[in-house]
Amino acid sequence: MATINIQRDSKDPYYRYKMPKLLGKIEGKGNGIKTVIPNMADIARSLSRPPSYPTKFFGCELGAQVKNEAKNDRYIVNGAHDTEKLQSLLFTFIDKFVLCGACHNPETDLVLKDQTILRDCKACGQRMPVDMRHKLVTFIMKNPPPTFKRSSRKDKASRKQAGGSNSPEDELLAADSDDELTRRIVSEAADLPDASHYDNDDDWAVDDTSEAAIKARQEQLALDMGKLAVNGDGDDDADGGQSKYDEFGDFLTKDPSASMADIEAKAQELGVWGKHRALEVLIQALFDADVINQLKKFRPLLLKFGQTEKHQRSILGGLERLIGVNYPEVLLDNVPNIFITVYNLDLVDEAVFMKWAEKASRRYVDRETSRTLRDKAAPFIKWLQDAEEETDSEEEDDSE
Missing domain, CATH: 3.30.30.170 (Defensin A-like)
Incomplete structure (x- = not known):
């Protein structure tokens, strides 16, 4: 043919x-x-x-x-x-x-978000809307494909109020949803200070490239990686040991302005490209209190590293140390908002979140910090559970 x-x-x-x-x-x-x-x-x-x-x-x-x-x-x-x-x-x-509106690559999936159909590009990571005025849109809405990400956890409010986008960009959740818990999460998150509230001269600022700041970040990263080496599952250490991750971390901390292409090239050179533990290093080295905006910025790179359950657990592990150890005063109370962002960016699936929430672990942080993180995340986890129950109920009604 x-x-x-x-x-x-x-x-x-x-x-x-x-x-x-x-x-x-x-x-x-x-x-x-x-x-x-x-x-x-x-x-x-x-x-x-x-x-x-x-x-x-x-x-x-x-x-x-x-x-x-x-x-x-x-x-x-x-x-x-x-x-x-x-x-x-x-x-x-x-x-x-089909074609991505940014890079014109056909490697796209259709995603429904807030009553808008997006082309989710696996090549460049961009999400571009289709022409919502076309008559085919109605047919797609009624006949989503198996890979169509029609999750009520994200879209329950928009399905009840068809036709309007009701998810603020910062919270990525509908403030006017019928879900009281959802409204409370968004309302409380709106009152929290964002990264701009803090002095840009703080020592944690990633764009501080002074010799002292770089040395401090390297020392902290070394401590973090030492803990990961003790508590990790060991599956990445058989082909090069911990030094390759230390070297990757050194590269990131010395050049925080490196492009995503440069980071990918260095990871491939060191043999850590595609390794789930490299994600822990990347989050530790590049992320700071402005984590929500950084998650959005680095989403394409995080997804390209890998999307298996291990990769997703490593993203959560890196965030555990970032939130619970590096910036607890700034980020602990903002955990629901951070996790909502992670979930809506498709970086971590619902099942991985639910498994993570089941019990505290000492893999990335001490037991007490682990419990604290899960307590702070409880509103978000409950929101996922309630949405799942609502979805099951809707499916039963539809089948009847």
């Missing part, structure tokens, strides 16, 4: 993203004439989208009825339609609902 580049404007014969060229087959006659697309499932698989999406898109653009027979692998558009016309419309669908 002939393949073509997914991106319409790409003429590069070595372009890595390919899809089958669309095939159209006209069947029937008179009022029953229709166009069958026999390879729509293969095309959709190349685009990581359900085949019903581009088929329905054709119907929206052509003003025609469509039929999706997934069991028979038949996707039909009523009427006789030219194959080249359908191919052109397919490229339009790709531009609007």
Whole structure:
């Protein structure tokens, strides 16, 4: 089967993203004439989208009825339609609902957030909205794919108040939600001082590159990494020992302004790229009291390191030390807000949070600090539990 580049404007014969060229087959006659697309499932698989999406898109653009027979692998558009016309419309669908709006890479997933469909790019980490005015949007909302992140934990308020975005950028939660606990978390977080409240000349400021500040950060990082070495699970130490993480930490503390590309290159050079423990080092070396904004800034890099449960636990471990040891006076009371940010950025899944909350651990901090962190996180954990119960109840109602 002939393949073509997914991106319409790409003429590069070595372009890595390919899809089958669309095939159209006209069947029937008179009022029953229709166009069958026999390879729509293969095309959709190349685009990581359900085949019903581009088929329905054709119907929206052509003003025609469509039929999706997934069991028979038949996707039909009523009427006789030219194959080249359908191919052109397919490229339009790709531009609007597949390609990243920032880097134009097709490695995207669709994510629903506050009644907006976003293209979540795995290549550059950007989240760009689709054209919400298009008729296909309604179909997608009603027919989310299996990978569609339609989590009531994040969207329960917006589902009750369809059409409006009610999540403040700083809290990433709906202040006017029916959920009393959610409102209380956001209300209390709004009264907390942010990083700008503190003197920019404090010793913890990461942009302080004086020799004394760098030395202090290196000493603290060495202590932190020593504790991680004692309490860690050891699976990263077999191929180079602790020194490679010390060296990675030295690089980060000496050059806090290094770009994400530079950090990735150094991690690969040292052999720690993809290692979950490197995330602990990165958070310890680069993050400070402005952790919420830093989580947003470094999200693409954190995700590229890895997204397994171990990587997610390491993110939480690094945050435990950052919050409970480095800046407890600044960050302890802001734990719910920090964790809400982590959750909404898809850095840590709900299941990992729930497992983390089950019991205190001495892996990253002392037992007392670990208990304190979990106590501070209790409102957020309860919010997750309540939302899960509500989701289960809604699903039972739907099935009935």
